[in-house]
Amino acid sequence: MPSNVPHRQRLLYLHATTPNVFSKILAYNLIEPVTGFRTEIKAETPDWPYDTVHDAVVDGWQVIQFPHSQAPFDDKDLDVIGYEFILQKIEIIQ
Amino acid sequence: MSPNTHLLTDLEVARFIVNGYHMVELDLPDGVHEHIAEQLDALTSNPGDGITDTVPELRQVLEANAVTGALTSLLGAEYTVGPHRHWHCKEPHTGTLHWHQDATNNRDSRIVRCLGLYYPRTVTPDMGPTMIVPGTHFRNAPTDRMATYTNIRGQIPLAVKAGTIAFTHFDLWHGTAANRSNIKRHMVKFSFSRSKDNTSPTWNHDPANLNDHRNWNLREKAATVGDILTFANPLGVSQSDHYKERAIRNQCWNDLMGSSIPTPLD
Numbered sequence: 001m002p003s004n005v006p007h008r009q010r011l012l013y014l015h016a017t018t019p020n021v022f023s024k025i026l027a028y029n030l031i032e033p034v035t036g037f038r039t040e041i042k043a044e045t046p047d048w049p050y051d052t053v054h055d056a057v058v059d060g061w062q063v064i065q066f067p068h069s070q071a072p073f074d075d076k077d078l079d080v081i082g083y084e085f086i087l088q089k090i091e092i093i094q
Numbered sequence: 095m096s097p098n099t100h101l102l103t104d105l106e107v108a109r110f111i112v113n114g115y116h117m118v119e120l121d122l123p124d125g126v127h128e129h130i131a132e133q134l135d136a137l138t139s140n141p142g143d144g145i146t147d148t149v150p151e152l153r154q155v156l157e158a159n160a161v162t163g164a165l166t167s168l169l170g171a172e173y174t175v176g177p178h179r180h181w182h183c184k185e186p187h188t189g190t191l192h193w194h195q196d197a198t199n200n201r202d203s204r205i206v207r208c209l210g211l212y213y214p215r216t217v218t219p220d221m222g223p224t225m226i227v228p229g230t231h232f233r234n235a236p237t238d239r240m241a242t243y244t245n246i247r248g249q250i251p252l253a254v255k256a257g258t259i260a261f262t263h264f265d266l267w268h269g270t271a272a273n274r275s276n277i278k279r280h281m282v283k284f285s286f287s288r289s290k291d292n293t294s295p296t297w298n299h300d301p302a303n304l305n306d307h308r309n310w311n312l313r314e315k316a317a318t319v320g321d322i323l324t325f326a327n328p329l330g331v332s333q334s335d336h337y338k339e340r341a342i343r344n345q346c347w348n349d350l351m352g353s354s355i356p357t358p359l360d
Contacts, residue, residue, distance in 0.1 A: 024330065
């Protein structure tokens, strides 16, 4: 990429069933680097961009944070949904 | 307990334990829901807890047999109606309200608090319906920890017919979609609490419903108390989480049955 062209970081939060990148995605949250952009919960059935984290990686997303599987663990209680992967794409945004 | 023909069934209670919500379409006299909606349309400020004084017909909602029956079933015959209630007006052309709970998270295997979300006007998907995520109510996850979620598999809009009240477990994750319409979407929220633990079922319980064996062929499609509590997985979570869900549901069912009665689960 030419260095004088502004590039921006697109972010994708994917919550997967397990820490395995091939496990099914339970939640997604795409954040575009555009002023005024807001995420939106869809009343209509949303389009799921990927079924797994691996699908997103194949499409060019790079994982920048993996879930912390060694965090404190309780085998009787439940907390958040799934395991959070954070991915990025550095792209020219017009 | 006074007779109430609107008590929930075993299956309805089991589904509430699994999903964290139960919907009722109220059969009030003609025009009541419409008149309530018109009065809410005309409000210029939010009366907060005084909404039932401002719109007295809302008391008919609290007194409806279908409401007292559902609440007796879920919270016991001596449930209490909280003083807090609130009119939520989703104005036209307003955006998403993100996932949250209404207070601190109080994870408990018992059902101790419920919300009643009453909609006097039909809500369509473009009117900013309340969004809920069935199966999240037993998660020990305060609102801050929901902040990186937007769309969650299994989320559903409460796009409902006029006069519907949705009873939700207090800890159920909820938010709203955007209102893209030109119509105000009204919801009046009530809160209800349990005052005593159950010593016996407070719904329309039939012990015969607990005799069915698990059907491993039908699994989630089966419609028995045991299969619903055992197999239902509305979020599609991992095996580890699902096993934990089962244990919590089992405890919840036992609490509702009264502790001396054995579990229906294998």
